[in-house]
Amino acid sequence: MPELPEVESIRGQLEPLIRGARIIGATAHPSAKFSSAPNAVGHVVTGVGRRGKYLLVGLDAGRDSQRELIIHLGMTGGLQVDDQRPRDPHCRAWWHLDDGRHLWFRDVRRFGRLVVVNRGDHRSLPTLHAMGPEPFDPKLGPRRFHRSLASTRQRIKTSLLSQRHVAGLGNIYADESLWRSRISPVSRRVGPERADRLLGDIRNVLAEALRHGGTTLRDYRTPDGSRGRNQYRLDCYGRAGQPCPACGTTLAGRIVDQRSTTWCPTCQAR
DNA sequence: CGGGGTTCCTGGCCGC
DNA sequence: TGCGGCCAGGAACCCC
Numbered sequence: 483m484p485e486l487p488e489v490e491s492i493r494g495q496l497e498p499l500i501r502g503a504r505i506i507g508a509t510a511h512p513s514a515k516f517s518s519a520p521n522a523v524g525h526v527v528t529g530v531g532r533r534g535k536y537l538l539v540g541l542d543a544g545r546d547s548q549r550e551l552i553i554h555l556g557m558t559g560g561l562q563v564d565d566q567r568p569r570d571p572h573c574r575a576w577w578h579l580d581d582g583r584h585l586w587f588r589d590v591r592r593f594g595r596l597v598v599v600n601r602g603d604h605r606s607l608p609t610l611h612a613m614g615p616e617p618f619d620p621k622l623g624p625r626r627f628h629r630s631l632a633s634t635r636q637r638i639k640t641s642l643l644s645q646r647h648v649a650g651l652g653n654i655y656a657d658e659s660l661w662r663s664r665i666s667p668v669s670r671r672v673g674p675e676r677a678d679r680l681l682g683d684i685r686n687v688l689a690e691a692l693r694h695g696g697t698t699l700r701d702y703r704t705p706d707g708s709r710g711r712n713q714y715r716l717d718c719y720g721r722a723g724q725p726c727p728a729c730g731t732t733l734a735g736r737i738v739d740q741r742s743t744t745w746c747p748t749c750q751a752r
Numbered sequence: 753c754g755g756g757g758t759t760c761c762t763g764g765c766c767g768c
Numbered sequence: 769t770g771c772g773g774c775c776a777g778g779a780a781c782c783c784c
Contacts (some may be wrong), residue, residue, distance in 0.1 A: 483776085483777070484780080506772070513760095515780095530770090535778080541759085543782085554778075554779075555778095556761090556777085556778065557761085557762095557776075557777060557778070558761090558762085558763095572762090589761095590761085590762060590763070591760090591762050591763080591776090591777090592760075592761050592762080593760070593761065593762095593776095593777070593778065593779085595779085595780085606781090607780085607781080608779080608780070608781090609778080609779055634754080634755085635755095636754095636755075640755095643778080645779090646777090652777085653776095653777065697778095700763090700764090700776090739756090740756095740757085740758095740777080741758045741777070741778095742775090742776075742777080
């Protein structure tokens with residue numbers, strides 16, 4: 483489940499591998515989630531960016547078009563660059579590069595998707611289009627974050643996963659951030675002081691995960707095949723029934739708005 | 753137009 | 769040992 487630290491780790495490895503390459507061919511799984519891969523053919527890769535959990539591959543076709551290949555990795559998606567044509571049964575799309583290499587997208591569960599658009603035209607991707615600020619954007623201050631959270635009555639866990647208030651959190655880092663900030667995931671109102679603390683803890687949790695190469699629970703790998711190491715550092719996510727690392731209370735687990743959620747009933751009391 | 757429910761997918765794991 | 773059932777979950781999509 484690649485979240486911001488995992489997507490950023492992939493972006494950092496991928497960009498030097500494919501920047502400057504021209505895409506001369508493509509093959510895609512017939513699903514509409516992948517079938518637009520051939521629209522990237524004829525373009526040169528100008529760079530690889532990231533917004534929240536989306537990878538943004540810059541494409542340049544010369545005089546006419548500045549386009550963008552947008553990839554969301556979903557739960558099980560990953561990207562590789564190989565000399566040979568991919569033979570993996572879970573390959574959902576691949577692009578032939580002019581130096582003979584192949585960029586390919588592996589996604590066992592097909593929760594990922596990709597699309598080629600005119601650069602910056604994100605109207606076909608509602609979540610990206612309405613994406614909140616990057617967590618490390620200096621323009622995102624505690625006041626703005628609090629105001630944003632206060633604009634809805636959704637549970638805080640749901641708000642964090644919505645990408646509308648801050649970009650890049652998934653289920654793992656949402657639970658980790660709320661645990662660290664001692665905020666109940668079902669809280670519907672977060673005051674200015676707690677919002678301030680939460681923003682700081684989101685930044686700490688994400689920065690630490692990034693420093694440790696992301697979290698590999700099962701599928702996540704960077705393009706060179708490396709696993710993350712942050713899975714050994716999780717305090718809360720996936721540990722229901724085990725003692726809270728802070729106070730020893732048994733961590734609780736239940737479904738909150740369709741997502742499995744873990745929290746400490748003592749530290750994160752309502 | 754915000755919010756809620758539904759759907760897409762497959763492999764690992766559990767229990768019988 | 770084999771296998772049915774269950775679970776993981778981000779975002780598009782539909783509807784009110």
